[in-house]
Amino acid sequence: MLKTLATLVAKNRYFFIPFLLWLIIGGALLTIFTKDQLFLAVNGAHNPVADILVTISTYVGNGLLFGLILAFFLFKRQWRNFFMGAAAFLLVTLIVQFLKRAFSEPRPISYFTDPTVLHILPWISVHSGLSFPSGHTSTAFAMYCFITLMWSNKKMGWVLFLLALSTAHSRLYLSQHFFSDVYVGSIIGTFCCTLVYWLFEYRKSQTPGTTCIHNTVITPSAGNI
Numbered sequence: 723m724l725k726t727l728a729t730l731v732a733k734n735r736y737f738f739i740p741f742l743l744w745l746i747i748g749g750a751l752l753t754i755f756t757k758d759q760l761f762l763a764v765n766g767a768h769n770p771v772a773d774i775l776v777t778i779s780t781y782v783g784n785g786l787l788f789g790l791i792l793a794f795f796l797f798k799r800q801w802r803n804f805f806m807g808a809a810a811f812l813l814v815t816l817i818v819q820f821l822k823r824a825f826s827e828p829r830p831i832s833y834f835t836d837p838t839v840l841h842i843l844p845w846i847s848v849h850s851g852l853s854f855p856s857g858h859t860s861t862a863f864a865m866y867c868f869i870t871l872m873w874s875n876k877k878m879g880w881v882l883f884l885l886a887l888s889t890a891h892s893r894l895y896l897s898q899h900f901f902s903d904v905y906v907g908s909i910i911g912t913f914c915c916t917l918v919y920w921l922f923e924y925r926k927s928q929t930p931g932t933t934c935i936h937n938t939v940i941t942p943s944a945g946n947i
Contacts, residue, residue: 736879783858863911
């Protein structure tokens with residue numbers, strides 16, 4: 723069982739190695755700097771072009787794109803891929819919503835006594851509560867990790883990781899979350915997706931006459947059971 727997990731991580735090292743570096747660097751930043759310092763450093767670095775790009779990035783993490791991917795698998799009757807992705811998405815959602823209500827942390831607009839220090843875009847609705855962890859970040863990391871695991875071009879893993887990280891960055895840029903929110907959100911998303919995919923692959927490896935398939939996105943018949 724652990725061998726299956728080790729193989730999975732090794733094959734997708736272009737995503738998991740950058741993710742590991744992110745965990746180390748992010749953890750160090752949380753130790754060295756305060757909550758306020760980390761937030762203001764990211765939120766304060768803005769410009770008009772970034773406003774547009776970051777807005778696009780944050781909407782990618784709202785679950786719509788993940789839903790479209792699942793709808794594609796459903797349309798193609800790739801049931802295994804559909805249920806695998808749906809299970810990962812559902813697990814992420816349940817964990818995030820539970821933690822949000824368990825901690826009930828204020829968001830930046832409620833946390834700072836002077837909200838004028840925040841960079842807020844007029845077309846973005848800024849929320850005030852349930853900050854920890856970031857749902858957008860969790861969904862983005864789960865989705866891009868899922869694409870990485872499914873895609874045959876494993877070398878694109880680092881690009882998908884950067885796209886996931888851009889969504890995490892957008893949540894601070896848009897005054898929606900703190901650094902710790904997106905840091906933990908990235909862990910939840912990646913862990914849940916990897917866990918679900920691993921369990922599906924392990925179960926398949928135990929079925930007589932079958933072998934694990936890791937590259938299924940560009941193979942029309944793969945994943946149909």
